[in-house]
Amino acid sequence: MNPDRLPQALGDLLRSGYVPVPVRAELRRNLVGKLKSGEPLFPGIVGYAETVVPEVVRAILAGQDMIILGERGQAKSRLLRGLCSLLDPYVPVMPGCDINDDPCAPACQACRARLAEEGDATPIKWLTPEDRYGEKLATPDVTMADLIGDIDPVKVAEGRYLSDASTINYGIIPRTNRGVFCINELPDLSERIQVGLFNLMEERDIQVRGHRVRLILDVVVVATANPEDYTNRGRIITPLKDRYGAQIRTHYPRTTDDELRIVEQERVRFPEDHLKVVVPDYMSDIAAELSALARKSPEINQRSGVSVRFTIANYETLYAAALARGLQNREQAASPRITDLPALLASSRGKIELESVEEGSEAKVIEDLAKKAVAAVYARRMRGAPLEELLSAFEGGLTVRTGATLPSSDYVKMLKTIQPLQPAVHHLSPGQTPAELASAVEFVLEGLHLARRLNRQRDGGSWTYGWGEAREPQANPLRPPRRATLDQPPSGQG
Numbered sequence: 001m002n003p004d005r006l007p008q009a010l011g012d013l014l015r016s017g018y019v020p021v022p023v024r025a026e027l028r029r030n031l032v033g034k035l036k037s038g039e040p041l042f043p044g045i046v047g048y049a050e051t052v053v054p055e056v057v058r059a060i061l062a063g064q065d066m067i068i069l070g071e072r073g074q075a076k077s078r079l080l081r082g083l084c085s086l087l088d089p090y091v092p093v094m095p096g097c098d099i100n101d102d103p104c105a106p107a108c109q110a111c112r113a114r115l116a117e118e119g120d121a122t123p124i125k126w127l128t129p130e131d132r133y134g135e136k137l138a139t140p141d142v143t144m145a146d147l148i149g150d151i152d153p154v155k156v157a158e159g160r161y162l163s164d165a166s167t168i169n170y171g172i173i174p175r176t177n178r179g180v181f182c183i184n185e186l187p188d189l190s191e192r193i194q195v196g197l198f199n200l201m202e203e204r205d206i207q208v209r210g211h212r213v214r215l216i217l218d219v220v221v222v223a224t225a226n227p228e229d230y231t232n233r234g235r236i237i238t239p240l241k242d243r244y245g246a247q248i249r250t251h252y253p254r255t256t257d258d259e260l261r262i263v264e265q266e267r268v269r270f271p272e273d274h275l276k277v278v279v280p281d282y283m284s285d286i287a288a289e290l291s292a293l294a295r296k297s298p299e300i301n302q303r304s305g306v307s308v309r310f311t312i313a314n315y316e317t318l319y320a321a322a323l324a325r326g327l328q329n330r331e332q333a334a335s336p337r338i339t340d341l342p343a344l345l346a347s348s349r350g351k352i353e354l355e356s357v358e359e360g361s362e363a364k365v366i367e368d369l370a371k372k373a374v375a376a377v378y379a380r381r382m383r384g385a386p387l388e389e390l391l392s393a394f395e396g397g398l399t400v401r402t403g404a405t406l407p408s409s410d411y412v413k414m415l416k417t418i419q420p421l422q423p424a425v426h427h428l429s430p431g432q433t434p435a436e437l438a439s440a441v442e443f444v445l446e447g448l449h450l451a452r453r454l455n456r457q458r459d460g461g462s463w464t465y466g467w468g469e470a471r472e473p474q475a476n477p478l479r480p481p482r483r484a485t486l487d488q489p490p491s492g493q494g
């Protein structure tokens, strides 16, 4: 629809055959249309096609109010924002009206007076779906005035009655009239505000400073909540809970692929990167695996959860670490490496809540998880890799030093001079840039270390791999590391 061709005055609007439709019916009608045509629903929502989306579809078809329950970073509000895609491209409103009155059925006195005066010549304004979506993060200090409105003392002083809606300064929900309003973290609203909200949704009137004011609004009020907060006795008033016909439970990505598709979609990009950054698939797998392990870790508070933003931030950090090194070493291409993993501390911290509050334990938890993530990805990727020659070379006294600041060319030389490294690196089928080869070398070495087949010494930014006696504490120094196999779980040494 071309917005220039839309009627600009009431008379034209009436002649166009326009009929007002309540928002709930509009959502439903457009959903039915999309279901019939097979158009994709909720574009940009990854991993919910078979779980969450069908529940949202049923709730809309059933005309039910929805509350989305899920831990942090499960795209709850994004999903609800996706309801915009089910709104009409344009709806007519009275210009200058705080509550987006329909020109054919205005609720407020001012609009009715204007229509009576200007008739068919009354100008029309058009709203897009984005104009019709509002959201608010609930906190205990959100007031009735913020959400619903307050009596305007000036208007009262002018002699208007308190029961007259024109004495109200509207809050954010009435201003989203004829649209969709989302309250994030609903249980954080105070009980009094929940009562006000319920009255607005159910009885279509509100109590403002003890006065009952009738407000005929047409707003679909949806909400999100952490499941534990929502089910906690007393956090939500019963009538409001009853009002939500559909409780829809979200979840974290069920596969690494889904997690990484979200990362690709959401990560920050800049128009100019100055050089080519390639993130090898095993490195992005490590970022995804780290989150998957964190979501199972007993040391991390699972009621609060581990957001997909944790993965996104970690991926961005690995990318940035590679970029910084590439720029500093004046290289043409850059790739993240194992020695960049300590950089994840900065992006991981604060995005997880620990069960214990011991000082400094956060760094240890993250470091341990990162090791387990590398070991898990290594076990998957290097199954059946030709490693015997390389291990023999180490047994014969080979040592290899790696580090986050070393130029990629050092690793290319390493690959040329240490022949047995080649088959192991090629097993990963890395790209041909020096940066990708450097990354592959580090992954092979660290994987062997975590599989207890090589020792490693870390000295500042320098990581040295070798066969020799462990310079770091080892679980059982009497047992030669060679006997351990790849399929054993990592010991977490080092």
Ligand SMILES: [Zn+2]
Residues within 6 Å of the ligand: 094, 097, 098, 099, 100, 101, 106, 107, 108, 109, 110, 111, 112
């Ligand atoms: Zn109005």
